[in-house]
Amino acid sequence: MKDWIKKLVIAILLLYNLLLGNDYAEANQLANIDVQQLDILPVVENLASADNIWESRKEDWRRFREIVKGTEKLEGLFTLYSSEDSGKIYLEIKPEQLNKDYLATVTLESGIGESGIYSGLPLSDFLFYFRRVNNNLHFIIRNVKFRTQASTPEQRSLARSFSDSVLYSLEIDSIDPRSKNILVNLEDLLMQDFPGLTPLLKYSLQADYRLEASKSYFGDVNSFAENVEIDSIYGFSSLEGADLVTVPDSRALSLKVHYSFSQLTENNGYIPRLADDRVGYFITAFQDFSKNNAQERFVRYINRWHLEPSDPNAPISPPKKPIVFWIENAVPFEYRNAIREGILMWNKAFEKAGFQNAIEVRQMPDNADWQPADVRYNTIRWFNSLDAGFARGPVRVNPITGEILDADIIVDANMLRLIQQGYRALMEANSSLGTNPCQGKAEGRRQKAEGKRQELVIISPPASSASPALFFSSDFCYGAESSAQAAMGALALSLLQNATPSSEAMKEYVHQYLRSLIAHEVGHTLGLRHNFHGSTMLVPQELNNIEITHTKGLAGSVMDYLPANIAPQGVQQGDYFPGVVGPYDEWAIEYGYKKSPQALLEAIIPEAEKSFLEQIALVSPQPELSYATDEDIWDINPLANVWDMSSDVLVYSQWQMDNARVMWQRLDKGYLSPGESYSNLRVLFNRVLNYYFRNATLLSKYIGGQSFRRLHASDDTSWAFVPVSLPKQRQALAKLQEYVFAEDAFSFSPQLLNQLAPSRWQHWGSPVLGNRLDYPIHDRILRFQTGVLRSLLDCDRLNRLQDIELKTLPGEALSIPELFDTLQKDIWTEVLTQEPQAISSIRRSLQREHLNILLEMMLRTTDAPEDGRTLAWYELRQLQKAIDTKLKQLSENLDIYTLAHLEVSSDRITKALNAQLLSK
Structure with a gap:
């Protein structure tokens, strides 16, 4: 050829x-x-x-x-084509970007300022990838819960056993014939309800809202080398609207959502660190099917930042790349120093872990060309709301390794406003005595739907897309009560030390509070969970000794929920809030961030650090390193509480209830300024009452209480559970009698009670309350006493008391008969004495409630152990005999209130005993 x-x-x-x-x-x-x-x-x-x-x-x-054609080309991780005329944005995906994992983080960038829809809230974060199927591009969320080694039979089994989630299928608009790059319209992905706002609005606002495509559009769009940042503004409408006051017309509202799609850094030297239940970290957990370990299939990594020392051989050195927090330019000037100090408090802990200046703080410029929700920046953000009052420190984590990639702390301005302005004139709804804050919010929604508001409820101990559960996390509940606690401390400062809102003392108080609040939230962004044992480090007498608190700390951990430290009468006031992190915080950071000797070796795996980490965790039995988190605090452990201080809560609570009584006396002596509304006095009275009730409630946890420690068998010879000693339980019962059940526990002058007027303003954000105009003092006291009494006699506590009898030597446990007998003698004292004695209205109400509880037990209309039912029957028989004797001997000397009360009580017991006999 x-x-x-x-x-x-x-x-x-x-x-x-x-x-x-x-x-x-x-x-x-x-x-x-x-x-x-x-x-x-x-x-x-x-x-x-x-x-x-x-x-x-x-x-x-x-x-x-x-x-x-005619679009602006934005090159970066993904190339974007943005058309200003049409508003369309196209996403270009290279063939090598298919089937590759990326991180998506979704943030509610603008909200409505009420009912759980607040700017800055994280909505979701997850791992995703793109897959081409014929002429469609699938957007798929990766299932990271189950793993195994590559190239094994288990891998083939795993792939067909657990599904990924194909969230959307996008029609491919075009394919570049040379590069094979795929072009899709981002409207198909981000102009529908990608973050799941519709069900969230329905739950939070109790109304049906639908997304309006014609009112939705893209905002700022940027593509960088490692991430893409996109704003979507969504317009929602509802035919009936919702009960909202923050929007001009509730039939229409707009929400901005910020999306960050970022590349996961691979082979960056980060080594996942194994978790230990003795040290409180948030964790990334998965099931490993490649391990032949029937005992434990889960692998748990702690969530932490990737910190590497610049000099691995030095005992302490700066990190190669520090953790940098930016203070948003929306934060008021007067708060920036306190925020900066709160962030930098953690550098002391990192020094113990071998890092110098591990955290840096920078100020976001007013002309910054980036947004706070940008995944490349860690920010302290500021927002406003009508009803929120919380701070939160969420993080975005690599779900494969547990490496923290981004953190944005959000702070509601209300948390400071309640202290500086509202401590004298807060809305009554905000000052109401609440139950579990989560329960209070749910109840508030129900009542709001009914057109009602509530001033008081009894205190009890406290995803991949947006969901109602998002707004019921512990952080949000903490925020609601935290602002109330801080406002209470400011009120105490005003009533007990005559501090004015503009005084230096009040400014210092606010500074200490905000610094401590930020330190707590930064701790979350470092990976740390709550530690509700932290408050127990100091004995009561050390709480106001600044020589101790300025060096060792006010608490073992700033990750506790700490109230304002209000000194008892006659004691010089010390720190109100911690100014340094505690010993537990330093130890936890050491566990999470200290470089192990094995880390200097190549090809290290997490399991190689086990012995190194075990040596750190072995010191956990030290009292100042005690750890108890959210799932450890319900009822059982009297030292694992929220809003308590010191190693002796019996002493601490008594101090605070005595402080409350002094504050009531000050309110009774003309505290209001001339011309000030009496409605302010009602708000302040409620706040002090709330404080009194919360501290009294702490005492009840001693009854049937057990300390619980997360010990391992090799730690020491201590038990995991140690019952509260019998003398301590008896002391708690005596204090409950004195401060809750006694005749003289509540004594208010007619002058004070007749000045508790409600606010009479009626407009948006300040409705007239639907309950009584005058102050319902009997109802308030009874509801509190009822909460404490029913808590003492509930089924769980009685079961624990019965179990503890098997866990202690004979005579060392508080028995159910002793509890029943003590309460009956304390509550029915007037009946059990030989003297003719009138029973006051408050005592009659308490006695009726006690009788109701015993009758419910005996008649089986409430849960109770069988021994509890028989003891209820026995106590009722004894009570009936005492009442009948009293009526027979002294009926002519009793007032008609007392006589009727006792006769009805006796008749109820008789009928209940007969009903029980007939039912058998």
Whole structure:
């Protein structure tokens, strides 16, 4: 064959391969093939069809050019084409970007300022990838809960056992015929309800809202080397609207959502660290099917930042890349120093772990060209609301390794406003005595729907897309009560030390509070969970000794929920809130961040650090390192509480209730300024009453209480559970009698009670309350006493008391008969004495409630252990005998209230005993 024919054939084949989409190098390899070895006929046939292929490719090119024509090209992790005229945004995906994991973080960038819809809230974060299926591009959330080693039979089994989630299927608009890059319209992905706001609005606002495509559009869009940042503004409408006051017309509202799609850094030297239940970290957990360990299939990594020392051989050195927090430019000037100090408090802990200046703080410029929700920046954000009053420190984590990638702390301005302005004139709804804050919010929604508001409820101990559960996390509940606690401390400062809102003492108080609040939230962003044992480090007498608190700390951990430390009468006031992190905090940071010797080796795996980490965790039995988190605090452990202080809560609570009584006396002595509304006095009275009740409630946890420690068998000889000693339980019962049940526990002057007027303003944000105009003092006291009494006699506590009898030596446990007998003697004292004694209205109400509880137990209308039911029957028989004796001997000397009360009580017991006999 002549050379020119050979060259022609090679050129045609080269062109043909290019048209098919092969790259030039692959096509050019044909030049090395002997043309005589080619079968010319198939080549000619292929050339005949090449014309059709060429036409198809021309159409693809034309379509691609038409789409991107006139758009702004934004190159970065993903190339974006943004059209200002049409508002459309197209996403270009390279072939090598298919089936590759990326991190999505979704943030509610603007809210409505009430009912749980607040700006800055994290909505979701997850791992996703793109997969091409025919002419569609699937957006898929990766299932990271189950793993196994690659290239094993288990991997094939795992792939078909657990499904990923194909969230959306996007029609491919065009494919570049040369690069094979895929072009899709982002409207198909982000202009629908991608974050799941519709069900969230329905739950939070109790109304049906639908997304309006014509009112929705893209905002700022940016593409960087490692991330893409996109704002979507969603318009929602509802035919009936919701009961909202923060929007002009509740039938329509707009929400901005910020999306960050970022690349996960691979092979960056980060080593996942194994978790230990003695040290409180948030964890990334998965099931490992490659391990033949029937005892424990879960693998748990702590969530932490990737910190590497710049000098691995030095005992302490700066990190190669510090953790940098930016203070948002929306934060008021007067609070920035306190926020800065709160962030930097943690550097002391990192020094113990070998890092100098591990955390840095920078101020976001007023002309910054980036947004706080940008995944590249860790920020302290400030927002406003009508009803929130919380701070929260969420983080975004690599769900494969547990490496923390981003953190944004959000702070509601109300948390400071309640202290500085509202401590004298808060809305009554905000000062009401609440139950579990979560329960209070749910109850508030129910009452709001009914057109009612509530001033008081009894105190009890406290995803991949947006969901109602998002707003019921412990952080939000903490925030609601935290602001109330802080406001209470400011009120105490005003009533006990005559501090004015503008005084230096009040400014210092606010500074200490905000610094401590930020330190707590930063602790969350470092990976730490709550530690509700932290408050027990100091004995009561050390709480106001600044020589101790300025060095060792006011608490073992700032990750506790700490009230304002209000000194008892006659004691010089010390720190109100911690100014340094505690010993537990330092130890926890050491566990999470100290570099292990094994980390200097190559190809280290997490399991290689086990012995190193065990040596750190072994010191956990030290009292100042005690740890108890959210799931450890319900009822059982009297030292694992929220809003308590010191190692002796019996002493601490008594101090605070005595402080409350002094504050009531100050309120009774003309505390209001001339011209000030009496409604302010009602608010302040409620707040002090709330404080009194909460501290009294802490005492009840001693009854049937057990300390619980997260010990391992090798830690020491201590038990995991240690029952509260019998003397302590008896002391708690005596204090409950004195401060809760006694005749003189509550004594208020007629003058004070007749000045507790409600607010009479009626407008948005300040409705007239639907309950009584005058102050319902009997109802308030009874509801509190009822809460404490029913808590003492509830089924769980009685079961625990019965179990503890098996866990202690004879005579060392508080028995159920002793509890029943003590309460009956304390509550029915007037009946059990030989003297004619009138029973006051408050005592009559308490006695009726006690009688109700015993009758419910005996008649099986409430849960109770069988021994509890028989003891209820026994106590009722004894009570009936005492009442009948009293009526027989002293009926002529009793007032009509007392006489009627006792006769009715006796009659109820008789009928209940007869009913029980008949039922059997």
